[in-house]
Amino acid sequence: MPEHNGERRRGTASISDVARLAETSATTISNYLNGRAHRMAVDTIARIEEAIRHLNYRPSYAARQLKTGYIPMLGLLVPSVANPFHGVLARHVEEAALARGYQVVFGSSLRDALREQRYAEDFWNFGIRGLIIGSSPLELGHLAELASRGMRIVVLDRNVNASDFAFPLDSVSMDNLRAGYLATRHLLDLGHHSIGYVSGATPTVSRRDRLDGYHQAMREAGVLVDLNWISTIPSSGGYDDTNAADLGKVITAELLKKSVELTGLVALNDMYALGACAAVREHGREIPAEVSVVSIDDVVASLVHPPLTAVHHPIEALSTAAVNCLIDRLEGRHAVEAQQIVIAPEIVVRLSTSRPKISSRAASTPGVSGKLQVNQWEK
């Protein structure tokens, strides 16, 4: 622990200062402060308020916390606040927390379970008892011990199967499978068959679900998916999300090289989509004339050129729901069972997608990939 200059709460009045000035006791001040002023003598109240104002008194959360074990502070852990998606997420979490009188302290996990755990434990040592996890690693075991100690956790962006965990876990998420499905389906509906999927290999629930959605849509349309259409490049070690766009570019370049027949691309998220667009252009192809690109998340999709068709991630609704769920639990006004909130996404069509052109390349599709089959799941 670092040295500090020992500066005390200089200039900060304490409850006893107020009591003295108001000619009453600390207890009474405390009662007043905690909403137990209902049947207090009016002039006592008046004196208290006057004293508080005069002294510019604010109660110390530390002292209060020491006594009650309670602090109006939430922890937020995301892969990286530098990622615009999580920045927006943080912004909404902040606002919802503020509305309930809570502050939020954040940490970037860098998708590292150990780092995430350390942060969470640090939060605990600060007295924080409510935690929002804004990512979705497959495993949550690193938080089990904390949960058993009493940390309330709500997971954002992944749907949790309650029975998967030994501890109660609320979850709030967009229906990621449906997101992947909608993105793919949109391309399919436009007439594309050879559709690539641009994603890093980081194992998260939301990513797995989105990919499942892609497969479901393809299957439903009777398109046999070529393995080369799905990127398998693992995301590099110190994964910070900062390089997501670069990764998307590399991945897409690879995809395009292996499979010239591709006319449509579904990107895991906006950052990957930006990288994908760059790669498509470097490959000498136009968007959407030659390759259509659809993104998921819709954080910056509308801002670029061309504006990207994207499945919109309802971040605000999710964040608000997560915060309220968490605080409700902290304040003990909840049923015991874990809650799972899932919100359906919608697609926003913009200018990065269009009908495929009849291209000589597509005609020369190698092997069976892209070939239409009898659609046995037709609906």
Next chain:
Amino acid sequence: MPEHNGERRRGTASISDVARLAETSATTISNYLNGRAHRMAVDTIARIEEAIRHLNYRPSYAARQLKTGYIPMLGLLVPSVANPFHGVLARHVEEAALARGYQVVFGSSLRDALREQRYAEDFWNFGIRGLIIGSSPLELGHLAELASRGMRIVVLDRNVNASDFAFPLDSVSMDNLRAGYLATRHLLDLGHHSIGYVSGATPTVSRRDRLDGYHQAMREAGVLVDLNWISTIPSSGGYDDTNAADLGKVITAELLKKSVELTGLVALNDMYALGACAAVREHGREIPAEVSVVSIDDVVASLVHPPLTAVHHPIEALSTAAVNCLIDRLEGRHAVEAQQIVIAPEIVVRLSTSRPKISSRAASTPGVSGKLQVNQWEK
């Protein structure tokens, strides 16, 4: 204050539990914990460590803070973490703080002095004594009272003239004037004369400085600036930075309408630049063939199409410097005088700028605007 379920630090051992198990006193544990174990008996140390491990003991920051007035937590206030620039800023602040053992709690000020003040006061009530202000309103008076109480404040993104304030204030910033200058100068060097400046009217120091840089470059090149080249649309009320791109678009549309002779555009930041690009295209002009665009900040500039020429904002260096400066002060290892750190930016040339085409429009420039003068500042 909201009700809570009164859950105590259940399952959390205290220092006396450790003392008991280690068959020693709390003081000794405390000494051990605070790096005063130099000449402690080795077996005492061993028993302590064993006990700590066994109990999974972690000291309570709240109790420690109550005693010492110290808490390893920093407050960070930015206009909006949803803004990618500030998200990246927050990420670097986080990392620098973490390296020094500090957590960071953040708030979005929405460029509202009152909101900013409330946050800062709340931070204070949590025991936080170090604050980073990541915006640069012209006035800082709303923080004066807090500063006088002992809050350490470092301002990021604005250069502070120490004597402007009654309280000591460290500042860390890029040389914003130079940033504006470099951006404009780049366009000038390419041969542009009619150069617009895209910015909201929010009064901040960094914005004023950047605009000054624009003027300086224009003056130096002997170009008379037409008032219509500089947007004067005030940013709308509840300014959240979320709509910066939209604002940039509206502003640019206006600029282009008023002044068809413009062949170059300097944008206040990346978000404005994105909006500017959209407006240029809607106006039926190509980038950079017909209009060159240069941005400032370079947060997403490289990711879009075409990749934007931009003055690079050294956010990491600034954030790290700010955090270290702040913590040094908190830990009392600083000279008394306020520090001003200024870092020079550099421009990164990409594909959104090129030499202007000889256009009939430019030739028909109305009035004197855009006319070359004798360059009396030539160097």
Next chain:
DNA sequence: CTGAAAGCGCTAACAC
């Protein structure tokens, strides 16, 4: 309706 007293978990004198 108000107050006195005890104690949350920790650290800092000051003994021993």
Next chain:
DNA sequence: GTGTTAGCGCTTTCAG
């Protein structure tokens, strides 16, 4: 080297 004591600012029985 290690322990004793007091107390940070607040809340909470429990009396009055």
